[in-house]
Amino acid sequence: MPDSSYRDWPFLADEHRRLKTHLDEWCAGNAVSLEPGGGDLDERCRELVGLLGQAGWLNHAVAATGGLDVRSLCLLREGLAYHSGLADFCFAMQGLGSGPISLFGDPRMQAQWLPGIAAGETVAAFALSEKQAGSDVAAMSTRAERDGDRFVLNGEKTWISNAGVADVYTVFARTGEAPGAGGLSAFVVPADTGGLSVTERIDIIAPHPLGTLRFEDCSVPAAQMLAHPGQGFKVAMATLDVFRTTVAAAALGFARRAYDETLAHVLKRELFGAPLAELQMTQASIAEMALAIDASALLTYRSAWAKDRGQARVTREAAMAKLHATERAQWVIDRAVQLFGGQGVTSGHPAERLYREIRALRIYEGASEVQKVIIARHEYRQFAAD
Numbered sequence: 001m002p003d004s005s006y007r008d009w010p011f012l013a014d015e016h017r018r019l020k021t022h023l024d025e026w027c028a029g030n031a032v033s034l035e036p037g038g039g040d041l042d043e044r045c046r047e048l049v050g051l052l053g054q055a056g057w058l059n060h061a062v063a064a065t066g067g068l069d070v071r072s073l074c075l076l077r078e079g080l081a082y083h084s085g086l087a088d089f090c091f092a093m094q095g096l097g098s099g100p101i102s103l104f105g106d107p108r109m110q111a112q113w114l115p116g117i118a119a120g121e122t123v124a125a126f127a128l129s130e131k132q133a134g135s136d137v138a139a140m141s142t143r144a145e146r147d148g149d150r151f152v153l154n155g156e157k158t159w160i161s162n163a164g165v166a167d168v169y170t171v172f173a174r175t176g177e178a179p180g181a182g183g184l185s186a187f188v189v190p191a192d193t194g195g196l197s198v199t200e201r202i203d204i205i206a207p208h209p210l211g212t213l214r215f216e217d218c219s220v221p222a223a224q225m226l227a228h229p230g231q232g233f234k235v236a237m238a239t240l241d242v243f244r245t246t247v248a249a250a251a252l253g254f255a256r257r258a259y260d261e262t263l264a265h266v267l268k269r270e271l272f273g274a275p276l277a278e279l280q281m282t283q284a285s286i287a288e289m290a291l292a293i294d295a296s297a298l299l300t301y302r303s304a305w306a307k308d309r310g311q312a313r314v315t316r317e318a319a320m321a322k323l324h325a326t327e328r329a330q331w332v333i334d335r336a337v338q339l340f341g342g343q344g345v346t347s348g349h350p351a352e353r354l355y356r357e358i359r360a361l362r363i364y365e366g367a368s369e370v371q372k373v374i375i376a377r378h379e380y381r382q383f384a385a386d
């Protein structure tokens with residue numbers, strides 16, 4: 001039976017334990033819908049978003065009042081990732097895409113978009129990155145120029161999850177109040193706005209909808225700006241401050257799945273006249289996998305708990321959780337592939353699928369190196385302040 005002792009950790013409250021039990025039951029009851037499937041990827045994503053909405057899980061991904069509960073987000077992402085990378089992706093993007101509206105939208109904007117996103121009827125996306133502005137967000141060149149009571153957007157965004165599937169995008173553009181990060185603003189842009197088009201779809205190792213958006217004289221009312229002019233970077237970073245920890249949780253879900261699959265395998269696979277589990281080198285791998293998973297879980301739920309109990313910024317905790325959980329999940333899954341031998345690299349095998357699914361998590365929402373920079377800078381500031 002998979003380890004579930006972490007449910008009793010003090011970072012979680014009883015409502016979280018109930019949520020986890022309910023999610024596990026739901027995943028078991030919807031195993032067929034969550035299975036990796038072929039067919040049209042966009043269609044499958046829309047179906048999954050609908051399914052998550054009908055089940056009520058997407059209510060946790062949006063917050064008109066009262067904020068987002070990061071522990072619930074983490075438990076949901078961890079649990080969904082355990083069963084289906086694509087379901088986790090669909091859940092995560094509803095949250096990330098609408099996060100700026102949840103955190104900075106006015107009541108009118110929230111009423112317009114959040115109910116549909118929570119119901120799984122409206123698909124959301126988050127459009128920050130550009131070809132020359134991935135890790136270096138401040139190098140962004142997409143512009144939004146004031147034209148009376150409107151802003152006109154011109155430029156290109158790339159690696160945008162849900163590009164072509166989304167009904168609404170949160171878009172970040174340069175409005176020029178200050179150089180660099182101080183001159184960005186955030187806008188809510190419906191997908192059917194004139195001048196917005198999807199110019200490219202990008203195929204990646206673990207397929208999910210990803211593409212490039214072009215803005216050509218794309219005019220939006222000034223009322224669709226989130227927060228104030230020049231506060232786009234703040235909007236993006238505050239959103240990532242919530243969702244970065246949930247990337248760690250998804251990595252944890254992938255790692256737990258790989259670990260559970262591995263345990264079942266090594267206990268039954270006979271090698272040299274005994275189960276593979278009897279070999280001491282296997283035991284060393286199993287011990288290190290278990291340790292990596294527990295350490296990741298501790299960092300993830302510490303970060304989520306800190307945010308939920310009202311700590312204004314959890315940048316350091318979230319960076320530590322994401323860095324550790326994604327890097328160690330990659331390592332855990334690699335050990336799983338190794339212990340499965342030839343089966344582990346066979347297309348469609350769970351270890352092979354997880355090996356592909358985990359990779360991008362070490363790059364998006366801040367690559368591992370960026371998380372290291374964030375942690376080190378925080379440590380220097382803290383030390384200098386003492």
Ligand SMILES: Cc1cc2nc3c(=O)[nH]c(=O)nc-3n(C[C@H](O)[C@H](O)[C@H](O)COP(=O)(O)OP(=O)(O)OC[C@H]3O[C@@H](n4cnc5c(N)ncnc54)[C@H](O)[C@@H]3O)c2cc1C
Nearest residue numbers: 126127128129134135136159160161360363364365367369
């Ligand atoms: C699957 C996937 C989904 C994505 N979805 C979205 C989305 O929905 N919305 C969105 O806006 N963006 C999205 N992105 C974009 C993602 O956020 C960027 O890919 C990421 O920020 C890295 O930017 P880059 O690809 O331009 O790499 P670069 O910025 O060119 O960085 C390349 C590498 O350089 C290294 N590096 C970077 N900074 C440092 C540093 N300070 N010190 C040392 N080394 C460093 C890292 O190893 C990094 O991987 C997605 C990306 C992927 C892969």
